[in-house]
Amino acid sequence: MSFNLNSLVRNNIRNLKPYTSARDEYKGKEGVFLDANENAFGSVTSELHNRYPDPLQWEVKYGLEKIKGVSVQNIFLGNGSDEPIDLLYRCFCNPGIDNVIITPPTYGMYEVSANINDVAVQKVNLTNDYQLNVNEIIEAINSKTKLIFLCSPNNPTGNCLDNNDITKIIEAFQGIVVVDEAYIDFAPDNSLLPVLNKYANLVVLQTFSKAWGMANLRLGMAFASQEIIQLFNKVKPPYNINGLTQKIVLDALKNVSKKDAFVDDILKSKNQLIKELQKINIVQKIYPSDANFILVKTKDGKKIYDYLVENKVIVRDRSNVSLCEGCLRITVGTPDENQILINYLMKY
Numbered sequence: 001m002s003f004n005l006n007s008l009v010r011n012n013i014r015n016l017k018p019y020t021s022a023r024d025e026y027k028g029k030e031g032v033f034l035d036a037n038e039n040a041f042g043s044v045t046s047e048l049h050n051r052y053p054d055p056l057q058w059e060v061k062y063g064l065e066k067i068k069g070v071s072v073q074n075i076f077l078g079n080g081s082d083e084p085i086d087l088l089y090r091c092f093c094n095p096g097i098d099n100v101i102i103t104p105p106t107y108g109m110y111e112v113s114a115n116i117n118d119v120a121v122q123k124v125n126l127t128n129d130y131q132l133n134v135n136e137i138i139e140a141i142n143s144k145t146k147l148i149f150l151c152s153p154n155n156p157t158g159n160c161l162d163n164n165d166i167t168k169i170i171e172a173f174q175g176i177v178v179v180d181e182a183y184i185d186f187a188p189d190n191s192l193l194p195v196l197n198k199y200a201n202l203v204v205l206q207t208f209s210k211a212w213g214m215a216n217l218r219l220g221m222a223f224a225s226q227e228i229i230q231l232f233n234k235v236k237p238p239y240n241i242n243g244l245t246q247k248i249v250l251d252a253l254k255n256v257s258k259k260d261a262f263v264d265d266i267l268k269s270k271n272q273l274i275k276e277l278q279k280i281n282i283v284q285k286i287y288p289s290d291a292n293f294i295l296v297k298t299k300d301g302k303k304i305y306d307y308l309v310e311n312k313v314i315v316r317d318r319s320n321v322s323l324c325e326g327c328l329r330i331t332v333g334t335p336d337e338n339q340i341l342i343n344y345l346m347k348y
């Protein structure tokens with residue numbers, strides 16, 4: 001495969017002279033800081049928030065380097081995964097000209113972000129057992145195809161994609177393959193991070209929003225070659241990750257075992273929920289799940305969804321998504337929450 005990053009990047013981004021903040025130039029922590037027009041007297045709040053945060057979040061990245069086994073130069077942090085998704089479009093896709101490939105049913109943000117950036121979307125559906133149609137994907141690639149978005153474990157289907165299929169696509173494609181691993185903490189053996197250095201055109205996305213239990217902080221990770229990370233850093237807003245988020249996540253990284261314990265609890269709770277769902281007659285099929293949610297096929301998805309909402313139990317209605325007809329996507333809750341759901345489903 002001949003992969004040439006430079007020829008893939010949009011001209012305006014290749015030629016971009018990025019904004020340099022005052023704090024990019026002086027790295028020391030000590031000093032009299034009269035460079036950024038901050039309020040030197042303090043903050044209106046009791047805790048101090050008057051100084052701008054580290055634009056490249058080095059402390060968090062050094063923490064992640066240890067946990068993920070990926071060097072700091074290969075890590076980008078974004079305001080949720082949404083930020084690297086948008087950056088991929090803005091760095092590589094010329095509006096009105098280029099296209100990307102997605103594999104429905106999958107995460108909705110890839111297409112929304114394409115629409116925002118005026119980039120055409122080619123859809124190659126998953127197979128009936130929710131795996132990649134590798135040959136069809138490779139046939140769909142044309143000279144204007146810049147990105148292929150894959151999601152594993154996939155949302156909303158819940159299963160991991162076959163890594164052999166993914167690597168076939170990475171090796172056949174001269175653009176960027178994005179593998180969204182938002183749910184990988186629930187199926188860690190399937191991560192592609194161990195082969196990141198092998199593929200210059202691979203971008204892996206992960207997030208603190210799911211297993212880590214920190215959706216409120218909005219922190220997403222992208223792992224890729226140093227060259228791709230440098231592009232993202234050039235294009236991102238200078239202070240994209242606020243200081244509070246950096247501080248709290250740095251703390252969280254000292255508690256990986258707590259995240260792992262959550263994963264164990266969630267997986268146990270999931271197995272219990274599956275057992276209960278199997279006893280319910282309106283449930284037609286429970287799809288295999290490698291994530292913290294389950295896709296469930298029911299007799300009439302929309303009606304059951306509405307009935308549950310009336311009873312203040314909210315699941316995700318996927319019943320009119322193609323290949324998911326009649327399906328609800330159910331997040332694994334606590335045992336008590338799952339029981340409430342089960343009770344209502346039994347009464348339906």
Ligand SMILES: *Cc1c(COP(=O)(O)O)cnc(C)c1O
Pocket residue numbers: 079080081082083107151155180182206207208209210215218219220
């Ligand atoms: C939840 C989810 C994310 C995470 O998004 P954040 O912006 O990091 O909260 C990313 N991708 C998929 C497929 C998801 O389901």
